[in-house]
Amino acid sequence: MNDRRLDALRDELNFLATNWLPRRALCRGMARFSQIRHPWVRAASIALWRACSDLDLGDARKQRFESLHDCFIRELEPGARPLDPDPEVLVSPCDGIVGGCGRLDGLVAVQAKRRTYALDELLCDAALAEYYRDGSYVTLRLTATMYHRFHAPFDCCIEHVSYVAGDAWNVNPAAVERVDRLYCRNERAVVRARLRGQEHVKEHVLTLVPVAAILVASIRLHCLAGLFHLDYPGPNEFPCASDYARGAELGWFQHGSTVLVFAPAGFALCKGIESGARIRMGQALLRLPADRSQSGRFIKTDRNKTGT
Numbered sequence: 001m002n003d004r005r006l007d008a009l010r011d012e013l014n015f016l017a018t019n020w021l022p023r024r025a026l027c028r029g030m031a032r033f034s035q036i037r038h039p040w041v042r043a044a045s046i047a048l049w050r051a052c053s054d055l056d057l058g059d060a061r062k063q064r065f066e067s068l069h070d071c072f073i074r075e076l077e078p079g080a081r082p083l084d085p086d087p088e089v090l091v092s093p094c095d096g097i098v099g100g101c102g103r104l105d106g107l108v109a110v111q112a113k114r115r116t117y118a119l120d121e122l123l124c125d126a127a128l129a130e131y132y133r134d135g136s137y138v139t140l141r142l143t144a145t146m147y148h149r150f151h152a153p154f155d156c157c158i159e160h161v162s163y164v165a166g167d168a169w170n171v172n173p174a175a176v177e178r179v180d181r182l183y184c185r186n187e188r189a190v191v192r193a194r195l196r197g198q199e200h201v202k203e204h205v206l207t208l209v210p211v212a213a214i215l216v217a218s219i220r221l222h223c224l225a226g227l228f229h230l231d232y233p234g235p236n237e238f239p240c241a242s243d244y245a246r247g248a249e250l251g252w253f254q255h256g257s258t259v260l261v262f263a264p265a266g267f268a269l270c271k272g273i274e275s276g277a278r279i280r281m282g283q284a285l286l287r288l289p290a291d292r293s294q295s296g297r298f299i300k301t302d303r304n305k306t307g308t
Contacts, residue, residue, distance in 0.1 A: 015174035023168040023214055024230055030215040031229075031254065034069035042067050055145040072216070073148055073252050081147075081282040083247045089270055090153040090286040091246065093208060094259050096140030098277045099176065101269060104262075109137050112177040119262070121184045122209065124164055128192065131205065136267045136286060137260065140279070141171060144256040150210060151281055152244040153261070156193040158223050159205075161238040164188050168217040168230060171258045183260060187212040189219050189228060191250070196243070201288065204267075208250075209260040216254035223250070247282060266291065 036042070045068040049055055057063060057071070059080040065071040084091050100110035107119040107129050120129035142148060166187040169175055176182055191208045195201050210219050218229040223242035226232075244250060266289030273285060 012174065014172060015170065015178065023217075027168050027215055027217040027230055031218065034072065034216065034254075035067050037067045046071055049145075053145050069216075069254065072255060075149070076147060081151075081247075081280055083282040084284040086284060088288045089284040090206070090261075090263070090267075090288070091151075092140065092279050092281050092283050092285040093153050093250070093261065094140055094142060094148075094150040095146045095280050096142050096259065096278075098273055098275055098279060099139035099141050099258075101138040101273055101275060102136070104132060104135050104137055107133055109139075109260075111139075111182060112173070115177065115180060117181045117184050121181065122188075122260070123190050123207065124162060125190070128190075128207065132207070132262045132264055135262060135264045136269060137262050138269065138273060138285060140259045140261065142253065142256040142258065143172075146256060147281070148254075148256060149252040149281075150208070150250050150259055152193070152246055152248045152250055153206065153208075153285060154201075155196040155246050156206065156244055157196060158191060158193045158240045158242045158244065158250075160192045161221060161224060161240055162190040163228050163232065163234075163236045163238070164190065165230075165232065165236075166212075168212060168214050170214045171211065171256075183209070183211050183258065187217055187219070187228070187230060189221065191221070193244075204264060204288075207262045209262070210251070210253065211258040211260060212253065213255065213257040217257075218254035219251065220254070221251040229254075261285065 042065065046065065057074070059076050061075040061077050065074070100112065104119065108116050109119060111117050119132060120126045123129050164187065167185045169179055169182050169186055171182065188209050188211045191210070193206050193208065195204045195206060212219055218227055220227050223240050224238055263286050267286045270284035270287055273279070
């Protein structure tokens with residue numbers, strides 16, 4: 001069997017194993033198991049994980065972990081992810097593999113070949129979606145072995161977070177190519193951040209959408225108390241006013257997943273940002289609009305919703 005057919009078989013088996021089993025039960029079970037602190041369980045779990053994957057802990061801040069979960073959400077050594085020095089670019093918020101990216105077709109983004117999704121369904125906010133009409137987007141998929149924390153792409157103020165309850169489909173290529181509107185189905189947080197800086201910068205609002213996935217399926221944001229998870233009871237709308245410097249940590253996934261990044265019209269993908277590319281947090285992702293006379297469309301907010 002050649003490598004291509006073998007890879008296809010692995011993808012098919014992975015899809016069947018993780019998406020036709022009871023996903024919510026798997027998430028709850030993995031959440032409990034991953035936090036067991038017994039030294040034998042911890043050591044065996046991490047050893048098996050390393051043996052069966054490309055897990056690299058060489059840049060982790062610590063090398064001894066209290067549990068498998070502690071390893072999942074590990075911090076990195078200072079300086080392990082340098083920020084791009086160009087002040088006109090937004091940096092990647094996380095390590096990841098670039099999926100769909102480019103310019104939105106109106107309000108439609110590419111999920112995979114022959115599969116798309118509507119931005120208003122993803123964001124659950126028609127007015128916010130309209131703000132990004134014909135804008136730029138990047139899909140960043142985190143594999144299970146990657147660094148799971150995500151960071152601010154630019155100096156910004158998080159103005160609002162919406163939590164959207166959902167499923168826990170796998171987000172690997174096999175599932176993304178088979179499941180319609182997968183990102184719109186999964187548990188996710190919609191994080192709206194206004195850029196800070198000179199006038200031509202702070203006109204713009206960036207939206208990050210961390211999307212949870214199979215197994216732990218939980219998201220933690222530093223700007224809010226508590227943990228979003230499949231059994232989270234609410235509330236779902238959170239007005240915020242939390243400032244972050246470029247590169248500052250925003251939160252983490254309990255397991256690997258995806259971060260979707262949306263910028264309004266005028267932003268452009270940086271060199272090398274294309275489907276299949278591997279990128280690390282801090283690398284150049286999006287460039288600010290070259291035409292500084294282009295006025296941003298300010299977003300005015302009421303208590304829970306967004307309007308233009």
